[in-house]
Amino acid sequence: MASNIIIIAILVVILLVALRGSIKHFKGEGGCCGGGSSSVKEPDKKLSGTVIKTKVFMIDGMYCENCTNRVKRAINRIDGVSAKLNLKKKQAVVKYEKEVEDDTLIKEIEDLGYKVVSVQ
Structure with missing residues (x-):
């Protein structure tokens, strides 16, 4: 009985950690794809001709x-x-x-x- 409680507690902790990371990810605050808050913004490209x-x-x-x-x-x-x-x-x-x-x-x-x- 005690071993079941320990297993359930471990699973709850794992679920909470995963949920916290997922919430940040879907808000655009996480480090998905190697990004995150420290990523450098890609510079804009200037077109040389007239925009059609x-x-x-x-x-x-x-x-x-x-x-x-x-x-x-x-x-x-x-x-x-x-x-x-x-x-x-x-x-x-x-x-x-x-x-x-x-x-x-x-x-x-x-x-x-x-x-x-x-x-x-």
Whole structure:
């Protein structure tokens, strides 16, 4: 009987520690993906030409600053586009100086493990 109580107590402690870490993770405060509060913000990319259009990509699965940095880096590697990410809104605002297919950006984002839920 006493051994059951000890086992239950250990399981409760493990559950509480895991729950605390998960709450921080989903608030964007945890160190998921190697990020966390000490991560460095990815610099903005400057376009050299005239901006011809702007689109907003809604992205599911970004939980911390490191997640947004990964997505921003991937988009900014594409010639002719520049992205600014908003973690709270879970979106990437992409400016175009030349025509680039949405599928190209979606593939880059989803190859990182995130899900593009809409493009506006």
